[in-house]
Amino acid sequence: MSKEYYYIGSPDLLHFSQELPQRQLVKCEQDILNWIIKTQQRLDDEKSIVATFIIDTDR
Numbered sequence: 001m002s003k004e005y006y007y008i009g010s011p012d013l014l015h016f017s018q019e020l021p022q023r024q025l026v027k028c029e030q031d032i033l034n035w036i037i038k039t040q041q042r043l044d045d046e047k048s049i050v051a052t053f054i055i056d057t058d059r
Contacts, residue, residue: 026053 007014024035035041041049 023054 024031026032026035036049041051043049
C-alpha cells in the first residue's frame with residue numbers, strides 16, 4: 001500500500017517536489033560509502049552528511 005502526499009510548501013520551490021529523487025538501495029555500509037562518492041557529498045565540519053531515507057518494509 002502506498003500513500004500519496006501533496007506539496008504544501010512555497011510555490012517558488014514547487015518544481016523541486018516534482019523531480020524524482022535519486023534512490024539508492026542500502027544493504028551494507030559500503031553501499032553508503034559508494035553513494036557518498038558517486039554523488040560527491042561534502043562532509044560538514046563534523047565529518048557528517050545529511051540524507052533522507054525511506055524504509056520499505058515490503059522488501
